[in-house]
Amino acid sequence: MTxxxxxxxxxxxxxTGDPSAPAVLLIAGSSAQGLTMPDALVARLVDRGAQVIRYDHRDTGRSSSVDYDRHPYGLTELAGDAVAVLDAYGVESAHIVGGSMGGMLAQWLGVHEPSRVRTLTLLSTSPMGHDPASGELPPSSLKHEGGPPGVESDVALFRAMNGGVRTFDEPATRAMLERCWARAADPSAAANHRRLIERMSPDLLVPLSKITAPTVVVHGDVDPIYALAHAEALVAAIPGARLEVVPGMGHVYLSPGVPELLADLVPLNAA
Structure with missing residues (x-):
């Protein structure tokens, strides 16, 4: 830990892993700590010969909290945090694996920092410049009423995001979320990520056709946040991108066997 x-x-x-091995940078989703990228995913990637770096976004986990009204930020600044992590570890280029919002940050790196990107693996995500209000892609179908902030509310949310087809590993999910809540410096700060859409800067609208890194788009066919059309739009926009549809996968990665399956789809040998 550093x-x-x-x-x-x-x-x-x-x-985690041999510091001299090829690096994989895991980028979590909106309001999510690095620990939401499962330990089993990390372990499988290390077994495949990689070093794996995961981190907490600003305003999550043990990372710094921000006064958003005084210092607003958007996806661009969060992508800059990812570059700062690579710089701190002396990693010139890495295999970038991003889930949900983390997949949008991965796209940003592919467009604006191509020399830092060996390959892209985009999990459960959408084109980085997509405006949800445009109606061009299907809206979220997630049905979740929420509840008082805490582990139980988050377990219910993860159950809903799981998609209802593959087995929901509630013990593993609860254990991970208990760790996240116990280590959060300011649990309320993660809500700042909901405001990122306020800062749709021009660099998010750069065509994804500028991405040159080998790209795999991985998507569950029962994802309640981003329907499969979002993945298909990514594949159509990124030259040479390959789509891998995971039957029964929703928007989270804690069903038995899913972390290992995702790790095996990261194209470590492509660059």
Whole structure:
């Protein structure tokens, strides 16, 4: 575990595996700590010969919290945090694996920092410049009423996001979420990520055709947040991208066997 700087902020990071091995950077989704990228995913990637780095976004986990009204930020700044993590570990280029919002940050890196990207694996995500209000792609179908903030509410949310087809591993999910809540410096700060859409900067609208890294788009066919059409739009926009549809997978990765399946889809030998 290491804290690394990103401007005035400190980001919690963790590296697993041989530091001389090819690097995989795992980028979690909106409001999510690095630990939501499952331990089993990390372990399988290490077994495949990679070093794996995961980290907490600003305003999540043990990373710095931000006064968003005074210092607003968007996807661009969060992508800059990812670059800061690579810099701190002396990693010139990495296999980038991003889930949901993390997949949008991965796209940003592919467009704007191509020299830092060996390959892209885009999990359960949507084109980074997509405006949900445009009606061009299907809206979320997630049905979840929420509840008081805490582990139980988050377990219910993860159950809903699981998609209802593959087995929901509630014990593993609960254990992971208990770890996340216990280590969160300011649990309320993660809500700032819901405001990112307010900052749709021009660099998010750059065509994804500029991505040159080998790209795999991985999507569950029962994802209640982003329907499969979002993945198909990504594949159509990124030259040479390959679509891998995971039957029965929703928007989270804790069903038995899913972390290992995702790890095996990361194209470590492509670059």
């Amino acid at each position: 804290f690394v700087p990103s401007g005035p902020l400190r980001l919690w990071t963790e590296r």
